[in-house]
Amino acid sequence: MPESLKIEVIPEGTVIDHIPAGKWLKVIEILGLTEPNGGTLLIASNVPSKKLGRKDIVKVEGRYLSEEEVNKIALIAPMATVNIVKDYKIIEKFNVEIPDEITGILKCPNPNCVSNHEYVTSRFHVESREPLKLRCHYCERTIEGEDIIGSL
Amino acid sequence: MDWKGRDVVSIRDFSKDDIEFVSKVAERLEEELNERGSLDYARGKILATLFFEPSTRTRLSFESAMHRLGGSVIGFSSASSTSVKKGESLADTIKTVEQYSDVIVIRHPMEGAARLAAEVAEVPVINAGDGSNQHPTQTLLDLYTIKKTFGKIDGITIGLLGDLKYGRTVHSLAEALAFYDVKLYLISPELLRMPRHIVDELREKGVKVYETTDLEGAIPELDVLYVTRIQRERFPDEEEYLKVKGSYQVNLEVLKNAKETLKVMHPLPRVDEIHPDVDKTEHALYFRQVFSGVPVRMALLGLTLGVL
Ligand SMILES: [Zn+2]
Numbered sequence: 001m002p003e004s005l006k007i008e009v010i011p012e013g014t015v016i017d018h019i020p021a022g023k024w025l026k027v028i029e030i031l032g033l034t035e036p037n038g039g040t041l042l043i044a045s046n047v048p049s050k051k052l053g054r055k056d057i058v059k060v061e062g063r064y065l066s067e068e069e070v071n072k073i074a075l076i077a078p079m080a081t082v083n084i085v086k087d088y089k090i091i092e093k094f095n096v097e098i099p100d101e102i103t104g105i106l107k108c109p110n111p112n113c114v115s116n117h118e119y120v121t122s123r124f125h126v127e128s129r130e131p132l133k134l135r136c137h138y139c140e141r142t143i144e145g146e147d148i149i150g151s152l
Numbered sequence: 153m154d155w156k157g158r159d160v161v162s163i164r165d166f167s168k169d170d171i172e173f174v175s176k177v178a179e180r181l182e183e184e185l186n187e188r189g190s191l192d193y194a195r196g197k198i199l200a201t202l203f204f205e206p207s208t209r210t211r212l213s214f215e216s217a218m219h220r221l222g223g224s225v226i227g228f229s230s231a232s233s234t235s236v237k238k239g240e241s242l243a244d245t246i247k248t249v250e251q252y253s254d255v256i257v258i259r260h261p262m263e264g265a266a267r268l269a270a271e272v273a274e275v276p277v278i279n280a281g282d283g284s285n286q287h288p289t290q291t292l293l294d295l296y297t298i299k300k301t302f303g304k305i306d307g308i309t310i311g312l313l314g315d316l317k318y319g320r321t322v323h324s325l326a327e328a329l330a331f332y333d334v335k336l337y338l339i340s341p342e343l344l345r346m347p348r349h350i351v352d353e354l355r356e357k358g359v360k361v362y363e364t365t366d367l368e369g370a371i372p373e374l375d376v377l378y379v380t381r382i383q384r385e386r387f388p389d390e391e392e393y394l395k396v397k398g399s400y401q402v403n404l405e406v407l408k409n410a411k412e413t414l415k416v417m418h419p420l421p422r423v424d425e426i427h428p429d430v431d432k433t434e435h436a437l438y439f440r441q442v443f444s445g446v447p448v449r450m451a452l453l454g455l456t457l458g459v460l
Contacts, residue, residue, distance in 0.1 A: 112283050114264035118242050138264025140162060140285055142349065 009042060013061040015083040015090075016073065021046050021054035023076050026152055028058060030072050030105055031065060039063055051079060072105050074098040075132070075148060098129050106134070106143075106151045113139035156458030159270035160278040163288040163324040168331040175296050177451040177460060178444075185220060185447065193459045194223030200253035201227030202245070202269075203280070204260040209420065210280050210289075213442075214257050217449035221459075226252060243272045250275045255457055258282075276456035284320050284386065290419055291324040293448040297441045298376060301415055305329070308375040311337040313367060313400060314425060316346040318386035321419045325378065326350055330357040337370045338363045341396045344382065367400050372409050376437075377402065379418045379425050403427035407435055417441050 019027055024043050028034055033041055039062030049055035070082050074096035084092040102124045108115045115122045115138045123137035133144045143151060153170060184191055199218040203211050206229055215225045242260070246269045249256060258269050259280040266279030266286070281287045298305055310329065312322045316338055327350065329336065336359055338346045345363060354361050364370055371377065379402055387393040401424060402416060415437040418426060422438075430436055454460035 110263060112261075112263050114242070114260075114262040114268050114282075117262060118268060120243075120268055136264065138267050139283070140164065140263070 010040065010059050010061045010085055011088055012086045013039060013059065013063055014065050014070075015085055016058045016060075016070075016077075017055070017081045017083065018049065018051055018079045019056040019058065019073075019077045020052060020079075021056055024056035024058050026076050027056070027073055030076075030152070031060070031069060033060060037063065068099060071097050071099045072102065075102065075105075076152065098126055098132065100126055101137075102126065102134065106148065108136045108139060108141070109143055109147055109151050110136065110139045110141050113141070115139070155455035155460075157276055158456050159266075159276055160288055160452055160456065161266045161270050162279065162286045163291045163328050164286075166288070166292075166328070171292065171295060171328060171331065174292055174448065174451050174455070175299055177455060178296050178447040179300070181450045181454070181460075182447040185450075190220055190222065191450075192222035193454050194218065194221035194457060197221075197223040197254045197457055197459065198252065199223055199225045199227075199453065200249045200256045201225060201229070201280075202249060202256060202258045202260075203227065203229040204258070204265070205281075206230050207259050207281060209442075210259060210287075211257075213445040214278075214280065214449050214453075217446050218453055220446060221450050221454055223254075223453070223457075227257075242268060246272045246277075255453060278452060278456065281320075284318065286324060287320055288324065289445070289449055289452060290321055291328050292452070293441065293444045294321075294325050294378070294417065294419070295328060296448050297417065297437065297444045300444065301437060301440075302375065306333040309335040309337070309373050310376040310378060311339050311367075311370055311374040312346075312378050312380070313339045313402075314380035315344045315382045315386065315396075316340040316380075317344040318383065319380045322346070322378065322380055323350060326354060330354050330359050333358075335360045335373075336362070337374065339365070339367050339370050339400075341365060341399045343392060343396050344399075367402075368406060368409065371406065371414070372411065374410065374414055377410075377414060377416045379416060379422070381418075381421070381423055381425055398424065401425055401427060402430060404429050404433070407433070410435065 024045055042059035044057040046054050073080050080096045082094055083090045104121050106122055106124055124134040127133040127135050133142055135142045201211055218225050250273050255276050257278045257280050258266050260282050263283035263285040266282045270277040279286055302308055316322050382397055384393050414435055416435045418438040
């Protein structure tokens with residue numbers, strides 16, 4: 001199936017491509033799309049990919065995502081590409097980028113961290129991107145690798 | 153740097169200039185105190201000490217500092233006597249207490265509590281210990297004590313002894329010492345070595361770091377021996393604690409091979425890691441270190457209040 005066909009399925013909205021296979025659910029959780037929001041949500045999972053072997057694709061109809069929102073996806077899908085679609089055409093295409101600060105989507109793995117006990121939005125500072133290392137804004141502990149995925 | 157209204161949450165927020173500045177102000181206040189007995193920079197100002205977990209020494213040190221600045225103190229020293237037990241959020245407690253005070257000192261069992269308090273409060277917040285995370289005023293007073301004793305920090309050799317794995321005091325002291333040209337001996341049982349990421353960070357910043365289990369081998373090299381207690385409550389399991397408790401004791405025998413000018417420091421309280429015989433020697437710096445807490449905390453209170 002040619003790449004263009006897969007993308008043109010939605011008339012307008014956002015297509016997130018090159019998500020590692022099996023991670024689509026995390027992506028829609030991050031974007032808060034687990035509840036119906038008006039538009040169609042299309043998911044293609046385990047699609048053959050030259051870049052990744054197998055990949056997932058998430059297509060969100062009628063909704064444009066903020067850059068910040070999209071960049072959170074970089075935590076689990078650093079190779080992801082984002083396509084903005086209007087009138088069945090891709091009008092913009094960009095790669096995700098890990099932001100300097102990650103708020104709200106990760107839970108601090110330190111059980112004694114105040115962010116797990118008080119009414120507060122979790123917040124992490126990116127200490128390094130390669131390998132990915134985050135520091136909790138509150139308890140100041142760092143998390144890396146699998147612990148980040150586990151905290152999503 | 154404008155200090156008025158600034159929070160003192162983590163030593164990580166401080167630059168070398170900040171540290172030196174606090175030290176300079178503390179030194180000035182110590183001299184003024186010696187001349188005049190008491191000062192009145194903070195007259196009419198109120199400090200609230202919120203000790204959600206008891207720490208009598210730290211609280212007394214802050215209270216003494218505020219009184220010596222001419223201000224007054226309100227506060228509580230355990231969660232049981234307050235609405236905290238009734239489930240009030242930390243944010244609400246802070247929002248309430250700041251109506252009564254000009255500066256807040258907080259000690260809390262959870263890591264990050266001071267950061268949260270500082271975000272909520274309009275008045276400056278000073279961290280007096282948040283769980284196993286930070287105790288920045290301890291580090292500032294440690295550095296001040298070293299500076300007062302040796303006239304400098306650059307060029308000296310410091311041994312950190314004891315629990316380097318769980319001890320938050322030695323973590324932040326080591327991080328702050330990375331600003332200086334020092335040699336560090338990290339002396340601990342294998343099980344209680346300094347966390348790798350801190351050692352790597354120190355090396356990256358150019359500190360010469362030696363890790364060893366051998367106190368007697370390291371001692372002739374040292375200008376400062378910073379001793380910490382191996383605290384049972386920091387250990388995830390009792391068995392690990394039993395393997396390492398009482399690993400080291402600093403006594404006259406151990407100090408035989410030390411430089412005459414070696415100074416022994418300790419954040420106190422001690423249990424048995426420094427023998428009382430050491431108290432009478434020129435090596436003992438730990439009580440002087442306790443005293444340093446007052447001018448350093450006076451400096452922090454005065455600066456954040458904007459009265460100095
Ligand atoms: Zn945390």
